[in-house]
Amino acid sequence: xxxxxxxxxxEILSAEGLAGTTVAAVARSAGVHETSVYRxxxxxxxxxxxxxxxxxxxxxxxxxxxxxxxxxxxxFRSLARLLGTAQGRALLRLSVEYEDNARTSGxxxxxxxxxxxxxxxxxxxxLRRAAVMVRRGVGRxxxxxxxxxxxxxxxxxxPLFVRALLSGAPLDExxxxxxxxLALDGARSAPRR
Amino acid sequence: xxxxxxxxxxEILSAEGLAGTTVAAVARSAGVHETSVYRxxxxxxxxxxxxxxxxxxxxxxxxxxxxxxxxxxxxFRSLARLLGTAQGRALLRLSVEYEDNARTSGxxxxxxxxxxxxxxxxxxxxLRRAAVMVRRGVGRxxxxxxxxxxxxxxxxxxPLFVRALLSGAPLDExxxxxxxxLALDGARSAPRR
Numbered sequence: 001x002x003x004x005x006x007x008x009x010x011e012i013l014s015a016e017g018l019a020g021t022t023v024a025a026v027a028r029s030a031g032v033h034e035t036s037v038y039r040x041x042x043x044x045x046x047x048x049x050x051x052x053x054x055x056x057x058x059x060x061x062x063x064x065x066x067x068x069x070x071x072x073x074x075x076f077r078s079l080a081r082l083l084g085t086a087q088g089r090a091l092l093r094l095s096v097e098y099e100d101n102a103r104t105s106g107x108x109x110x111x112x113x114x115x116x117x118x119x120x121x122x123x124x125x126x127l128r129r130a131a132v133m134v135r136r137g138v139g140r141x142x143x144x145x146x147x148x149x150x151x152x153x154x155x156x157x158x159p160l161f162v163r164a165l166l167s168g169a170p171l172d173e174x175x176x177x178x179x180x181x182l183a184l185d186g187a188r189s190a191p192r193r
Numbered sequence: 194x195x196x197x198x199x200x201x202x203x204e205i206l207s208a209e210g211l212a213g214t215t216v217a218a219v220a221r222s223a224g225v226h227e228t229s230v231y232r233x234x235x236x237x238x239x240x241x242x243x244x245x246x247x248x249x250x251x252x253x254x255x256x257x258x259x260x261x262x263x264x265x266x267x268x269f270r271s272l273a274r275l276l277g278t279a280q281g282r283a284l285l286r287l288s289v290e291y292e293d294n295a296r297t298s299g300x301x302x303x304x305x306x307x308x309x310x311x312x313x314x315x316x317x318x319x320l321r322r323a324a325v326m327v328r329r330g331v332g333r334x335x336x337x338x339x340x341x342x343x344x345x346x347x348x349x350x351x352p353l354f355v356r357a358l359l360s361g362a363p364l365d366e367x368x369x370x371x372x373x374x375l376a377l378d379g380a381r382s383a384p385r386r
Contacts, residue, residue, distance in 0.1 A: 095359050096289055124360045134380075147380045151352075151371050158351025159344075165358065166288050167317045178344050186379030187327075187340045 004030045005037060009051035010087065018090050021048060045094065049122065052091040056082065062129060068137030072180045075130055076156050080171040083164040092164055095122055123161075127153050143184075155183045197223045198230060202244035203280065211283050214241060238287065242315065245284040249275065255322060261330030265373045268323055269349050273364040276357040285357055288315055316354075320346050336377075348376045 008030035013021045023044050027034040041047040059082045063074040082088040127150070134149035156179045163169045201223035206214045216237050220227040234240040252275045256267040275281040320343070327342035349372045356362045 092359075093289075096286075123355075124362070137380075141382055143380045144382045148371060148375075151368075151375060152380055154352040154355065155348050155372060155375050158353075158355045159347040160351075161355045161359070162316075162347065162351045166285075166354065169317070175344075178341060179348060182341075182344060182348050182376055182379070184379050184381050186375070186377050187330075187336045187345055188377050189334055189337045 001030075001032060001036070002040070005032060005040075005047070006051040006054055009047055010055055013048065013051070013090055014086055017086070018048070018093065023047065048090075048094060052087060052094070053122070055087060056091065056126065059088075060126065060130075062132060064133075064136070066140075068133060068140070068142045069180060069184055071133040071136070072156065072184075073177060075133060076160065076176045076180060077173065079157060080160050080176050083160055084171050089164060091122075092161065096165065127157060130157075152183050156180055194223075194225055194229070195233070198225060198233075198240070199244040199247055202240055203248050206241065206244070206283055207279055210279070211241070211286065216240065241283075241287060245280060245287070246315070248280060249284065249319065252281075253319065253323075255325060257326075257329070259333075261326060261333070261335045262373060262377060264326040264329070265349065265377075266370060268326060269353065269369045269373060270366065272350060273353050273369050276353055277364050282357060284315075285354065289358065320350060323350075345376050349373055 005026060008026050009021060012025055012029060016025070021044070023034055023037050026047065027037050037047065041050060060075065060078050063071045065071050065074070083092065130153045131149035134143065134147060134152050137143040138145060138147050138149075156176075159175070159179055160171055163171055163175075198219060201219050202214060205218050205222060209218070214237070216227055216230050219240065220230050230240065234243060253268065253271050256264045258264055258267070276285065323346045324342035327336065327340060327345050330336040331338060331340050331342075349369075352368070352372055353364055356364055356368075
């Protein structure tokens with residue numbers, strides 16, 4: 001049942017957008033009772049988040065080519081592509097709206113507390129998965145031993161998120177390569193070590 | 194009149210948030226007629242954006258210490274501080290909502306087209322101002338001649354925006370210093386040139 005409901009959710013989301021993705025529509029399309037959906041996911045938002053998470057983790061495999069620069073370019077190329085799709089943007093919007101509500105209401109412990117917590121940490125968790133590419137690079141001696149994996153991932157992913165959310169500037173290959181090169185080599189004119 | 198209205202807008206925004214910042218409330222507080230406000234700013238959103246822009250440009254001076262690392266740390270420390278305030282977050286939220294509406298409606302030419310365009314480009318314009326720090330660094334020979342000023346500014350500012358909008362992670366001094374150091378020196382273990 002879970003797979004059918006999640007697939008129906010993604011399909012409706014792509015066709016109808018966030019507003020059109022109701023539990024009723026999903027249940028009808030998946031051939032299950034609305035009450036079964038509510039029993040499992042509690043809220044429409046949890047359902048949508050669960051569906052998009054499954055999609056995103058499929059869309060963002062963690063490469064392991066043996067070279068940190070190549071791994072990073074491949075991974076962030078996938079992220080850039082995802083953020084350019086309707087589904088990627090839907091997920092981003094959902095995350096921003098959630099953060100907003102959580103702060104405005106000051107209500108950290110809502111009725112579905114555990115699921116809400118997971119939702120707030122959604123992108124942090126996706127990025128934590130990506131840090132393994134950096135740790136491998138450190139292990140192979142490609143990167144300095146004191147490299148902060150999380151910070152490096154943030155420095156490359158941050159501009160991609162901002163372009164998707166705020167500026168609308170293109171999310172293309174030169175951008176991805178430029179950001180990875182900057183995070184690996186820096187902008188200084190002289191070598192530092 | 195302009196100064197009085199903008200000051201009243203910022204004051205109400207800080208006290209009441211976005212929802213409470215109506216043209217009626219602003220006009221009352223500034224001692225002007227509502228119709229005068231509408232004549233000049235056309236919409237509530239334009240008024241709020243104009244007020245926040247004036248505030249932000251004051252909050253984000255462009256330093257000129259003669260060293261690119263010091264300039265960048267000072268500038269992004271100001272940005273991090275701003276994004277931690279209610280006003281900074283209000284502006285970010287407004288930008289995201291606007292981008293969202295613009296894309297959903299596919300309506301690039303609305304009734305107040307020129308002002309809308311300006312709004313969509315709001316953060317791009319703020320960041321373009323900051324690029325002069327990088328160009329000065331290139332001019333002094335501190336940075337490589339082929340440095341892309343806009344990309345470097347995006348790589349440092351992106352994570353700050355993302356933390357403010359999505360993860361809620363702290364916007365502190367170690368983060369700012371770490372991001373500037375990464376953008377200047379990179380993460381590689383060996384010198385590149």
